Amino acid sequence: MSAASSSSTLPSLVLRMWRQLEVEAGQRVLEVGTGTGYSTALGAHRLGGDRLTSIEYDSAVGRAAASALAAAGYAPRLVIGDGMRGDPEGGAYDRLIATCSVRYVPMAWLHQVKPGGKILVTLSGWSYASGLAHLTVTGPGTATGRFLPGYTSFMIARPHDRPPRPTPALLPGGERPSRINPAVIGTWTGGWVAQLAAPAAERMGAGPEQILWDISTGSQARTAPGPDGGWTVVQRGPVRLWDRVETAIRLWQAAGEPHQEGFGITVSAVRQRVWIVGEEGPGWDLPA
Ligand SMILES: C[S@@+](CC[C@H](N)C(=O)[O-])C[C@H]1O[C@@H](n2cnc3c(N)ncnc32)[C@H](O)[C@@H]1O
Known part of the structure; x- marks a missing residue:
């Protein structure tokens, strides 16, 4: 039996994530993991299709999403490719939202999201544990953030899979x-x-x-x-x-067994570290 490579995200989770992204009218957003196109449609409805680019790895899934989005009257820019490399045409984004999970934050994202911009992504791994990270880009190639409460998990991004x-x-x-x-x-x-x-x-x-x-x-x-x-x-x-x-x-x-909201993350070109208590507290390097 082969593993599923794409799945439709729970609609309430997608809606909550768009809220958590703190996106404002006029901002440019990069979405990674178009899937069915449902979350892309929500983003396009909120921002206008010209403000949203969505990348899907699987070309058949991407084609189906393109038809569904067109049928629903939305026209975001859709790209088939590896979202871990960011938008192949480059561009500066205010926000990045990923609906597949990653083992570490891809460096390309930290150069395509403007300083002050936000990244919402689930960190996961080969032991199937997850945490939803909300990062602020602090400069080209650097970011810092916290993990959000709740229990969010997504299928792992293709090149990050075991x-x-x-x-x-x-x-x-x-x-x-x-x-x-x-x-x-x-x-x-x-x-x-x-x-x-x-x-x-x-x-x-x-x-x-x-x-x-x-x-x-x-x-x-x-x-x-x-x-x-x-x-x-x-x-x-x-x-x-x-x-x-x-x-x-x-x-x-x-440290009192904090849930995920007790954890933070600091990312640079040389190191990605998840910590508890504070940046100088106990922590672990991600396999970046
Ligand atoms: C959970 S689904 C997304 C569901 C989508 N948010 C929706 O509302 O239907 C995750 C998607 O990420 C895609 N994906 C996996 N790795 C990717 C990558 N490296 N770049 C872009 N998309 C990727 C998968 O093919 C899958 O369609």
Whole structure:
């Protein structure tokens, strides 16, 4: 069975995102992920088609959206291409809204959105955790922002998707007690923290029986309930995945276990960092 490559976003979510984008009349907006064209139609209705460009990766999906938008009487500029590269014709935008998620903020966006402009995008990863980021571009190639409350997730952008991997085989490794209850990484924000700590890992399993598989190195970690009411972890490979996850979860717990709105992000040409508490607080580099 092949995975879906495009899906229609919940209409209420799209509407909320257009509000969160804080778009004003007369502004130019770049949308990434046209999909059915529903969110594009809302944007074109609000701004006028001449102010909106929407990029779709999949040409068949893009053609269907073009017909639907024309039938509905909207004429935004539609582009078939990789939105991670921004608008191929360049141009300065006031706002960028993405309805596919990314592992890190594409650098092209930070040069196409004007300083002072905003980017609304869901950060996700190969462990399927997500956070909706609202960034302000602070200069060419730099931005800072906060994550918004709620539970927003989108399918991951095509070039950011996990590469093909062999069927995971659980192999022996070093065993020790776990210092955290592994079930915490099955929660919305606990899973987000684990993904930040092990950004090349895929998460499988449930409850106290979690499996992390590092796509880059093949390293693995798997947890299980222990005999004494605690938990154990078996780790194998060059990346000690559970060591990283444990440290991150304990930092997050020490900060009071904030939900996503307790996190922020700072982006530059050399580093993309998600942090809690403040810019100087604990944080994790995105795999940019
Ligand atoms: C969740 S759907 C968007 C739904 C859309 N907002 C709607 O209202 O129907 C995500 C879309 O992003 C597209 N996509 C994925 N990667 C992309 C990329 N790199 N550039 C542009 N579009 C991309 C997918 O093909 C898919 O159509």
